[in-house]
Amino acid sequence: MTKPVVILVRPQMGENIGAAARAIMNCCLTELRLVAPRDGWPEKLHNRAYATASGAECVLDEVKIYGTLTEATADLHFSFATTSRPRGQVREIFTPTAAAESARGKIMNGQKVGFIFGPERTGLENEDMMHVNAAIQIPLNPEYASLNLAQAVLLVAWEFLRADDATPFVQIPLGNAIPAVQQEVDFFLGRLITQLDPTGFFTSPEQKPQMLQNMAALFKRANLTDQELRTLHGILTALTN
Amino acid sequence: MTKPVVILVRPQMGENIGAAARAIMNCCLTELRLVAPRDGWPEKLHNRAYATASGAECVLDEVKIYGTLTEATADLHFSFATTSRPRGQVREIFTPTAAAESARGKIMNGQKVGFIFGPERTGLENEDMMHVNAAIQIPLNPEYASLNLAQAVLLVAWEFLRADDATPFVQIPLGNAIPAVQQEVDFFLGRLITQLDPTGFFTSPEQKPQMLQNMAALFKRANLTDQELRTLHGILTALTN
Numbered sequence: 166m167t168k169p170v171v172i173l174v175r176p177q178m179g180e181n182i183g184a185a186a187r188a189i190m191n192c193c194l195t196e197l198r199l200v201a202p203r204d205g206w207p208e209k210l211h212n213r214a215y216a217t218a219s220g221a222e223c224v225l226d227e228v229k230i231y232g233t234l235t236e237a238t239a240d241l242h243f244s245f246a247t248t249s250r251p252r253g254q255v256r257e258i259f260t261p262t263a264a265a266e267s268a269r270g271k272i273m274n275g276q277k278v279g280f281i282f283g284p285e286r287t288g289l290e291n292e293d294m295m296h297v298n299a300a301i302q303i304p305l306n307p308e309y310a311s312l313n314l315a316q317a318v319l320l321v322a323w324e325f326l327r328a329d330d331a332t333p334f335v336q337i338p339l340g341n342a343i344p345a346v347q348q349e350v351d352f353f354l355g356r357l358i359t360q361l362d363p364t365g366f367f368t369s370p371e372q373k374p375q376m377l378q379n380m381a382a383l384f385k386r387a388n389l390t391d392q393e394l395r396t397l398h399g400i401l402t403a404l405t406n
Numbered sequence: 407m408t409k410p411v412v413i414l415v416r417p418q419m420g421e422n423i424g425a426a427a428r429a430i431m432n433c434c435l436t437e438l439r440l441v442a443p444r445d446g447w448p449e450k451l452h453n454r455a456y457a458t459a460s461g462a463e464c465v466l467d468e469v470k471i472y473g474t475l476t477e478a479t480a481d482l483h484f485s486f487a488t489t490s491r492p493r494g495q496v497r498e499i500f501t502p503t504a505a506a507e508s509a510r511g512k513i514m515n516g517q518k519v520g521f522i523f524g525p526e527r528t529g530l531e532n533e534d535m536m537h538v539n540a541a542i543q544i545p546l547n548p549e550y551a552s553l554n555l556a557q558a559v560l561l562v563a564w565e566f567l568r569a570d571d572a573t574p575f576v577q578i579p580l581g582n583a584i585p586a587v588q589q590e591v592d593f594f595l596g597r598l599i600t601q602l603d604p605t606g607f608f609t610s611p612e613q614k615p616q617m618l619q620n621m622a623a624l625f626k627r628a629n630l631t632d633q634e635l636r637t638l639h640g641i642l643t644a645l646t647n
Contacts, residue, residue: 193547255580255631263575304573306434319557332545334504339496390496
């Protein structure tokens, strides 16, 4: 599957270009385009982009430079631009999550998609928006919504990665440990109950079923391993000898 | 609803504490706890945290300092720690999305939840993990998974914000414009067809229905405004006079 292109329009700070390259690589994207970077490319005086890209230099090595956003979007079928301001023009506004899903759908249908980010302080101009098909607004704290450029790239690229990610939401890796089957857990519970019965722990016959259910819930929800069960048996033996 | 607490364990760089404070505030969280910050608090020589917190100083003003993670988690019911390494211990691993949902569920049931982040280079030690109830792994590019501290805080806090966010996935704000009802769109389409009929645009009667359907799809998918329809009428008039 092709990946979305990230386009930075008139970026001012090399540090931000380098940090954006890192976010791009973190999230398995590869293609970075710069439109009229303020200090030229490679940056004239010192190359701060490479200094901050630590490990993501390959993204900068392949960066493409354009004079205008018209040229940078010429081969794209659709692009989304992050913007914090509502505009006079009528344009769909996506959350980053929805933009990622929409981009994924378009890409699966063979389209080439871009995510566009404006300059650090000013953001995109209305004229830039003429080259944009839809907007992304990140629904952050309305009283404190400013993100730096690389963080905005990170959130949007992260949402794209996440939309296509197959990682199980929750997993419990056991390493070399062997998960216990319920027969083994029940055997331990049975042994525990046998030891508890003569102690007066179960205060009344009426209470006992409920107490057993609560104890089972505690030990069963832990997805115990073989080794943990052996530890519990050892504890029980140690306490009752 | 109470919010999750963010705990930074032995943070080294004031800049990262400040940037984390920004991410916390961006995502509507408020409570930051530091465990044994390397340079003390407020930082001894210069206060880089405040220098980078621009606008999120209120989070730093309220920061709580602890000597150990035991103390910092004492009043919490459950905490998640981000970790890049699998551990020997058996512990559930959540994606940030799943951790956010799980935290939300616990908070709605009255629990106090924490998100724990380790020191910049080394991450959390195995001993730290004794105070942690579950792990978060961020499923980034496996060949380039390192995030800086504040970016990790941003992604986790963002997922929590997102889990509880009611922003419509896609919206099309019209501002002062009035959305056109379909009768008006159909009236324009009818006028257009009437003008096209004598020109030979519809090459054959067999093709015409399909062509009409395609034209309708184009104009109907745009969710046109009143003003846009007037513009289209004006264009049609200009071209046919």
